[in-house]
Amino acid sequence: MTDVSAQTPTVPPRSNYWGSAKAKRRIKRRYAADRRLQIYGISAIGLAVMLLGVLFATLLFSGYVAFYTTKVDLSVYLDPKLIDKAKPEKANYRKITRDAFFALFPEVTDRKERRQLSKILSSGATYVVRDFVVEHPDDIGSLVSIQLPVSDPFDQLNKGVIPREIDALSSGRIALFNVLKQRGVLHVENDKAYVKTDVYVNPLDVPEGNLEQADYDRMVNEAFRSFFMTARNPAYEEILSEDAAAAVKARVLADPSLVGKTIEVKLPLSEHYDSLARTGRATIVNPRFGSHKDFEWFDDLKKRGLISTPFSWELFVNADSRFPELAGLAGALSGSFLALLVCFLLSFPVGIATALYLEEFAPKNKWTDLIEVNINNLAAVPSVVFGLLGLAVFLNAFGLPRSAPLVGGMVLSLMTLPTIIVATRAALKAVPPSIREAAYGVGASKHQVMMHHVLPLAMPGILTGTIIGLAQALGETAPLLLIGMNAFIPSIENMGLLEPAMALPTQIFSWSDSPERGFVSRTSAAILILLAFLVTMNAIAVYLRQKIERKW
């Protein structure tokens, strides 16, 4: 009890104390690293969810306008002199429609103006009138009111998708112009803008003292270029009006002694820059329209209450068309339906049979291993390769027709098979052995156990997998492109397994490739419809999984 100090533990260096400042800093640092990792994780998830949101927002925002169309209420006189009652589809509906439309604007008589006016109506309007007459032959000889679609630019204008006027100058050019503004050399006098600058009247540009022939352009350019020493964009040359040199010329002609001196001149600006300097904006009529007259006429129609925007049934009941305001998804939807039907009829029985064989009947040997490896690999083969297979085997070797839903369905079924097989095997595995043993116990054969007991119990799981596989097949595009299911099919009269057809995703692809502005919103709308189908199918699959699938 005397030597207490010997019993106390050796004091570690102060820096290693848990309570020391250094250790506290270290712990703080370690927890900061932990928090950093969390922040990375949260921001990764946030980014992914945000991108998903942006994706849906852009589709909704650009797609909702395609669900209504801009239409003109037009009173059309179905002249019995022009329409033969026996053959109503043969009449000159172009003339009938245009005459009815021109009647709204009796003041427009000039041929050129009439041509411009007629562009307000969709080029497909004549077919709408024709179809109306074919459906209502009794109306021939009377005045009927028909809603006709307007052409794409006016449709987009009415929906506010495209502006009446667009900026005449690109942002790069405006940036160049702002250089002048910052220098403070811009002046506006009498509703005209000038650049006030010093111009050196270079004697070298005055050949043999000939003031008339002197190169004033060069002098002006020399002076003007000095503002843009750092700019690489040669577009600044457009800023000055062509009259700029004339302004210098006039000064020099008036006073020949100015040669060799530096004079201050006011250089006029070219049209768009002039308006930019005076009003801060430079616009031109949107090149999709002819002139401001277009807007006057259209506003006039609106004022008279002839423009309406009903729900666009065309989007669902029409076939594809070159005119976006008339293009619809009916062909694509039926093509996709037929292809999926073929896909289901092929892959569902084959998938179940394969899974049943591999899971329950097959002996474990090299062959079954080979089949299993094959199925796993097929699931990972790029979809475009299946398209190549379809092209080389189904089209080229077997001679099946191009663009046919039958071939599309066959290719898709090869891609869906692995999904169905995997799902079926999982569902078969999930059926407890007690069921099988009970069935064996009452004397069932192996086939009877499978067919009468195991398979029915596994069916909800199999259906779930099948629906998910079909949903994937519905969105598949590349293989269908290769077998030609992107053909332009403007009618829905010939639908069949061997007739050329479109599918929903290939329709989306071909619309997205079209230059008309209206196809952008049509594409988005078609995507929204495709996604709605996918969501519905997946919802059914989830429902089956949660409500009907038995948990053992």
Add this chain to the structure above:
Amino acid sequence: MLNYLFLALLLLILTGFLLGRTQAVAIRSATDVRMHSLAGYHGWFVAAWVGIPAFLIVLLWLLFQGPVIDWLLVASLPSDRVDALDAGQLNLLVSEIKSVAAGNVFGEPDQLVKEAADRYNRWNQIANWAMVAVALAIAISGLLFSRSLVSARFRARNNVERIMSALMIASSLIAILTTLGIVISLLYESLRFFDKVSVTEFLTGVNWEPQIPIREGQVTAGGAFGAIPVFTGTLLIALIAMAVATPVGLFAAIYLTEYASSRLRTFVKPLLEILAGIPTVVYGFFAVLTVAPAIREFGNTIGFEIAPNSAIAAGGVMGIMLIPFISSLSDDAIASVPQSLRDGSYGLGATKGETITKVLLPAALPGIMGGVLLAMSRAIGETMIVVMAAGIIASLTMNPFEPVTTVTVQIVTLLIGDTEFDNPKTLAAFALGLVLFLVTLALNVIALRIVQKYREQYD
């Protein structure tokens, strides 16, 4: 006609089933002998005999009718007219005859074509009727034959089960046939391509200009098939996609497995899976409509010229598509690290973050690597995003702000529209397809190997 034939066959099958069953029922009620099989099995037995041979015959007939009639057609053409033609011209003649036969007559076809078209139509008609007759005859004889077997001692159940087993085996062979079909068709067309263009030029050339002159002497690029720029373009876009998807997917997986509450997990995981379920054509449109203009605009504001179909737009959007892929595979890999490793790390006083970076990630690395490789193989094989958002011109660059093209883009652009199978342009697509197939297959096999090896460690 085919529809009616199928309908007739279905009716016959139904009749067969009913006949077999009623016959068995009759035997059972007439005699005291116990039947070996239930009546239904007798019905199924007859139905199988009616349906399966007839359907097989129809299938084979449909497959071979076209080629056989084509062959007959060529053989029937007067030899003095045909011998002078090469294969391409002969094909042209045959398709002209077919289009005349279908009724699409442009101008006045010459006598030879008209006669051949008539013959073609007649033969097709004969063949169609013959097919109907043969199929029905086989179905009916199957019905008669199998009905004659129905008796009390006949083992219908065993026979039906044997047929079902055979059908199941046949079904599982389809997977092998598909793979074989892919390999053979790709190899066959590629070999034809390599007859015209040497393998070394294809694999090492740096000029990709597949536009072959259509007419002789036409002044266009002569057609160069050096695929290196196509491969580098594919690699560039895939690398950009991985650069987006790997960090985001990995960090998301780390957070979801280790930090997130189970409520957040059940909310966020389905959201990420939605990203995986969106068709790629939608991503392609998104890239064209939103991402590429945004990137371009951003470039403009900092005074930097970016192409509208730059690699970074296509690759970036592809990266978004791959996020859920990487996150779910990494999630699995991290979650399957045994709890004991976590406990050990916590026991040593490590923070959660240290446990993750120093213990879990190294342990899960093989699984994560496998996932990254699988995603890479997806990125290389992905088609629609690049077809819509990437370039068509092959340029040898690694600059992500310039347009590049990919293997899949080339396959689609070379094969879209009408395709002639004797043109190197068409065949080049198959050679590219073969490369694509082999590379993705190799990546998948390696990835699966890595994942499997890793699993063995802890199980």
